[in-house]
Amino acid sequence: MFPIMVELQNKKVVVVGGGRVAYHKIKNLLRFNVHVHVVSPEFHNGILELANQKKVTLYQKEVEYEDYQDAFLVITVTDSRSVNEKVAKTANHLVVNAENPELGNSIVPATLMRGKLMISISTGGASPTLAKQLRNQLADQFDDSYESYLDFLYEVRSLVKSKSLHADTRKRLLQEVVQPIYLESFEERETFLRKLEDY
Numbered sequence: 001m002f003p004i005m006v007e008l009q010n011k012k013v014v015v016v017g018g019g020r021v022a023y024h025k026i027k028n029l030l031r032f033n034v035h036v037h038v039v040s041p042e043f044h045n046g047i048l049e050l051a052n053q054k055k056v057t058l059y060q061k062e063v064e065y066e067d068y069q070d071a072f073l074v075i076t077v078t079d080s081r082s083v084n085e086k087v088a089k090t091a092n093h094l095v096v097n098a099e100n101p102e103l104g105n106s107i108v109p110a111t112l113m114r115g116k117l118m119i120s121i122s123t124g125g126a127s128p129t130l131a132k133q134l135r136n137q138l139a140d141q142f143d144d145s146y147e148s149y150l151d152f153l154y155e156v157r158s159l160v161k162s163k164s165l166h167a168d169t170r171k172r173l174l175q176e177v178v179q180p181i182y183l184e185s186f187e188e189r190e191t192f193l194r195k196l197e198d199y
């Protein structure tokens with residue numbers, strides 16, 4: 001599978017099934033400000049609560065092709081293997097089959113977010129538990145300080161791109177800012193930004 005980060009805002013995302021696992025997948029999608037359409041005869045209480053908060057739209061029914069034919073992403077997570085398989089086989093774009101990854105074309109990795117830094121881990125469905133364990137191990141190494149550090153890196157990159165610098169200078173500056181000192185020290189970041197303004 002080819003790894004890629006996909007923007008889902010303003011895309012139609014449909015979750016088929018409204019149980020415990022659907023609730024977990026929906027909460028993950030909501031972290032990325034995605035509005036989710038959920039199709040299911042019954043809903044987990046957490047999903048009903050999200051609907052009250054207008055974060056998801058519910059369709060209380062058994063799924064039909066029309067519910068997901070124009071969806072950019074479908075996650076099929078019912079407790080019926082045949083329903084999941086039918087949805088996975090007929091979906092037109094991205095589809096996650098939460099029961100059998102081989103029948104979908106996408107999987108949801110375990111993800112660590114530190115602002116603009118995102119580390120996603122997949123085991124290709126071999127062990128979601130290992131993916132989760134590795135993510136939790138990395139959480140200590142990549143602590144909260146990465147959030148402001150990534151904002152700094154973004155600012156540096158934007159400034160460097162806005163100036164007409166020689167390719168070598170540009171490369172040298174972009175390499176310098178990934179030295180550990182800039183992760184550790186706000187003062188060094190400020191000094192670097194001031195220096196950059198003189199270029």
Ligand SMILES: C[C@@]1(CC(=O)O)C2=NC(=C\c3[nH]c(c(CCC(=O)O)c3CC(=O)O)Cc3[nH]c(c(CC(=O)O)c3CCC(=O)O)/C=C3\N/C(=C\2)[C@@H](CCC(=O)O)[C@]3(C)CC(=O)O)/[C@H]1CCC(=O)O
Pocket residue numbers: 024025028096097098099100101106107108109110111121122123124125126127128129131132
């Ligand atoms: C990473 C994570 C992301 C997320 O969901 O956010 C994720 N599953 C997570 C947890 C988890 N899932 C399961 C358990 C119980 C232990 C176990 O069974 O191992 C635990 C552990 C727990 O909950 O602690 C059960 C399970 N999962 C799948 C099947 C079907 C099958 O085996 O094929 C079954 C058996 C169902 C059954 O038999 O009842 C399938 C998939 N699960 C995936 C993702 C995709 C592959 C990811 C990869 O390996 O690359 C894939 C293929 C499809 C998809 O859903 O995208 C999230 C943890 C991260 C987090 O917490 O952040």
Ligand SMILES: NC(=O)c1ccc[n+]([C@@H]2O[C@H](COP(=O)([O-])OP(=O)(O)OC[C@H]3O[C@@H](n4cnc5c(N)ncnc54)[C@H](O)[C@@H]3O)[C@@H](O)[C@H]2O)c1
Pocket residue numbers: 016017018019020021022039040041042043044061062063077078079080083097098099128
């Ligand atoms: N990928 C993962 O991370 C993961 C983890 C655990 C389990 N699973 C799999 O996820 C599936 C669901 O597990 P669960 O614990 O949420 O089950 P659940 O029983 O809590 O929920 C199943 C939901 O499917 C709905 N449903 C049934 N028939 C439907 C239909 N025709 N159309 C639309 N919705 C329908 C039900 O109303 C219910 O809301 C299981 O197949 C399980 O093997 C996946």
